[in-house]
Amino acid sequence: xxxxxxxxxxxxxxxxxxxxxxxxxxxxxxxxxxxxxxxxxxxxxxxxxxxxxxxxxxxxxxxxxxxxxxxxxxxxxxxxxxxxxxxxxxxxxxxxxxxxxxxxxxxxxxxxxxxxxxxxxxxxxxxxxxxxxxxxxxxxxxxxxxxxxxxxxxxxxxxxxxxxxxxxxxxxxxxxxxxxxxxxxxxxxxxxxxxxxxxxxxxxxxxxxxxxx
Numbered sequence: 599x600x601x602x603x604x605x606x607x608x609x610x611x612x613x614x615x616x617x618x619x620x621x622x623x624x625x626x627x628x629x630x631x632x633x634x635x636x637x638x639x640x641x642x643x644x645x646x647x648x649x650x651x652x653x654x655x656x657x658x659x660x661x662x663x664x665x666x667x668x669x670x671x672x673x674x675x676x677x678x679x680x681x682x683x684x685x686x687x688x689x690x691x692x693x694x695x696x697x698x699x700x701x702x703x704x705x706x707x708x709x710x711x712x713x714x715x716x717x718x719x720x721x722x723x724x725x726x727x728x729x730x731x732x733x734x735x736x737x738x739x740x741x742x743x744x745x746x747x748x749x750x751x752x753x754x755x756x757x758x759x760x761x762x763x764x765x766x767x768x769x770x771x772x773x774x775x776x777x778x779x780x781x782x783x784x785x786x787x788x789x790x791x792x793x794x795x796x797x798x799x800x801x802x803x804x805x806x807x808x809x810x811x
Contacts, residue, residue: 621729622763623673623772628745633663664743668753670726677726678762681736681753685743694737695720733760747783754789754797770796777801 617623646654668681684693701719705712714720723735736756738749757763763771773790775781781801790797 617673619769620673621676622769623774624670624678625672625774626668626670627776628666628668628778630664630666630744632665633661666744668745670753670757672728676728678728679726679733679736679753679757680724681738682723683743683745683749684737684739685741686739687741689737689739692720694735695722697721728762731760731762733757733762745778745780747780747786750780751786751789754795758795765794765796770798772798772800774800774802777803 648654664685666683668683669677670679670681671677695714697719698721699719701713701717701721703713703719710720712718714722723737725735726733736753738752740746740749763769780786781799789795790799
């Protein structure tokens with residue numbers, strides 16, 4: 599372990615620059631996934647036993663439902679927003695709400711709002727609290743379940759609607775992204791270069807997020 603740490607220190611290069619506004623430097627990265635568990639394999643090394651004339655099995659989802667999750671964080675590691683993109687032509691409200699099938703139902707059959715929130719059947723997506731402001735999970739969809747220029751632009755609009763960055767200070771937030779093609783679409787470029795919604799955008803090398811972050 600000590601040898602590994604010493605090797606890593608050799609590759610560290612000290613910067614002559616000092617970050618004064620860590621909460622104005624925003625990172626985002628996306629990860630695609632699928633609800634189907636047919637190819638998940640055995641996880642955790644657990645074993646299941648049964649009688650010789652039976653076959654051990656577990657219930658698992660086999661339906662394909664692709665989605666992409668995006669995490670927005672600032673330079674000190676604080677989460678700002680979670681974004682989820684479903685593979686669909688249109689959104690359904692229950693997708694934004696949950697559900698959690700393991701949570702108990704509270705109240706009567708129509709008491710939906712009594713069952714919304716942490717620990718309930720409809721927990722919603724993760725809500726981030728940044729600088730004292732709550733930013734609910736942003737949910738949207740695309741036919742492929744992946745991000746595009748319009749969705750990325752809408753996410754920035756969503757952040758601005760929660761007044762995350764006060765541009766009246768004369769500062770503009772800095773956005774560090776990987777080289778995905780949607781970062782070069784006209785709608786996104788127009789938004790980030792607009793004086794009222796100005797973002798300083800830096801494009802990192804594709805598939806190199808772990809290094810430049």
